[in-house]
Amino acid sequence: MAYSVLSDGKTKAKATAAADGARRDSMRWVVLAILILLLAFTLFPFFLALLNAFKASAEYAVGGPLSIPRSIDLTAIEKFWTVSDFSRKLLNSVVISLAVSVLGVLISLFNAYAIGVGKVPGSRVILVVFLLGIMVPQESIIYPLYYMAKASGLYDTQLSVIIIFAVLQSAFGTYLLSTVLSTFPKEILEAAEMDGSTHWKTLWFVVVPVLRPTLMVLGTFFFIWTWNEFLIPLVMLVSNNNQTVSVAMGLTRGQNMSDPVLQASAAFLGIIPTVIFFLIFQRTLTRGIAAGAVK
C-alpha cells in the first residue's frame, strides 16, 4: 500500500486542520471518555474487591457492595487467611513457581544452545514436536501422569508439579531462545573457540551474559504461568499442605456464597500477588512479549 503525498498535501492539511480543529477537540475528549468507561468496566471488579474486603459484615448488609467502608475491618481477611492457611499456600506457590522458572529456563537454555548454536541435525523437527506436544490439551496427559506419579511415589509432592511444568514450559522457552541464539554473532563464538574454550565454558561465560535479559523475561513468564496453573496442581496436590494459591482459590467456589465479605476478601487476597508481579514486571513483560512477537 503506497500512499502518494500530494504536492500540496501540507497546505491542504493545514486548511482542513483549521476547519476540523474545533470538531477534533471535542472528538478527542469523546474518545478519551469512551476509553475511560471501558477501562472502568475492566478494573471495576478489582475495585469492588478492594472496597469490600475490609468491610464489616454488618456494614455490607446495610450499605451493600457499593458503599464506602467507614472503618477498616480485618475480620474477613483474617478469617479467610486462617481457614485457608493462606501463608502456607503462598509459600507453596512461591516455591513451585520459582523452582519451575529456574529449572525451565535451564532446560530451555540447554536445548536452545544445541539447536541455535550447535545447529544439531533435526533441530527443526525437535522444535515442531516440542511445540505440538505442549499445544495439546493437558487433559490428554493428566491421567497417565497421575498414574505415573502414584507409581513412583511422587503423587501429592510439589516435586511432581515442578518437573511437569519445567518440561512443559521449556518447549516455549526452547523455541524463543533458539530464535534468539540462531542470530548470535558467529565471530564471538569462534573467538572463544580459538581461545580454547570448551562448549560448556562458552555457554556460561559468553552466551549466558549476553542472553541475561531474555533469560530474565523467560523466567518471569514461567513464574507467572506456573503461579496461575490450575488443572495439573488440582489433580496432583490433594493435601491441603501442598496446595497452591490458585488451587485453593479454585476450590472456594460457592463455599462463601452466604458470606459476601469473605468472598471479597478471598478475591482480594488472590489479586494482591498478581498486582505485585504486575508492578515489578510490567516493563520486563511488555518487552518480553515484544521479543516473542513475530518479527
Add this chain to the structure above:
Amino acid sequence: MAISSQRSSDGSQSYSLYLIPGVIGFILIVLIPQLANIGLSFTAWKGVGTPRPVGLQNYHRLLADDQFWGSMYHTLLFIVSMTVIPVCIGLVLAALLFDYVRDQFGEWVSSFFRAGFYLPQILPVTVAGVLWGWILNPVGVINITLKAIGLDNLAQNWIGDATYALAAVSLVIVWIQVGYCLVVFMAGLSRIDPSLYEAADLDGANWWSRLVTLTIPLLAPEIFVVVLTTLIAALKVFAPIFVITAGGPDNSTLVPSYLTYYHFFTTQRVGYAAAIAVVQTTLTIALAVIFLRFQSRQESKG
C-alpha cells in the same frame, strides 16, 4: 540420536549432549503419557487392575453422547468469546491507543490504558472465577445493586440459570482475553513506521480507513498468531468453568475439558475420558496444522 564416539568436524555431536535433559523430560512427561492416553482410549478401565480392551467402543459411545455434543457446541460458542470478540476489541483499542491517543494525549496515557486492560490477563483464572462468582451469584453484587435501584425484576440467577450461565461465563472470558490481544497488537504496531500513518493522514484518510487499509493488513502476522493461540485455548477452556459453574446448570456450560476431568476423576470411566481427550487433541493438532499450512502458503505468495 546415536552419539558416536567420533566427534564430527563441526562439533555438533557434543552439542547434542545438551538436548539430553530436555528430550528425556519430553519423552517422560509428554510423549509417553500422550501415547498411554491414546492406548487407554481403546479400553474400559476404572483406574485399578488391568485395562480391558474394548476396541472402538468408547468412540461409538461418544458419538451418541449428548453431553459430549453439547460440550462441543459450547466450544464453538466459546470461540466467539475467546477469539472473535477479543480480537475485534483488541484491534480497535490497539489502533486507538497507537494511532490516536498517543498523538493526542502522549505516550504515557497510551501505556497506562494498555497496562490497565492487560491486568485481567495475568490474574489467575481461579481468582477471576472467585471474583466474578461473587459479582454474579444470586445474592451477589449485580443483583443487590439492581434491587437497590428498584429494578428487582431485572435481577436473575446469572450463573445458576441455564438461560444466562453461558453468557455470563462468556463475559468473564472476554474480560480476561482482551488484554492479551491488545498487548500483542500494540507490540506489533511498534515495529510499523509512523510515516505511513502520516502519509495516509495527509491523504485525508480518516481514522477508520487507516484502521482498515493500514493497521489490519500490517498486523496480519500478529492477528494470525493471536487467532491461532486463542482458538487452541478455546478448545481447552477449563478453569473458568470449573470455578464459576462446574459445567452446570443442567450441563449448559459443559466443555470437553470439564467432561474429561469429570470422567477421569469422578465417574472413574478412564477409558471414556481418554477418548474425549484424544478427540480434543486431534482437533487441536488439526487446527495447528491447517493454520501453519495456510501461513506458509501466504508467505510463498509473498
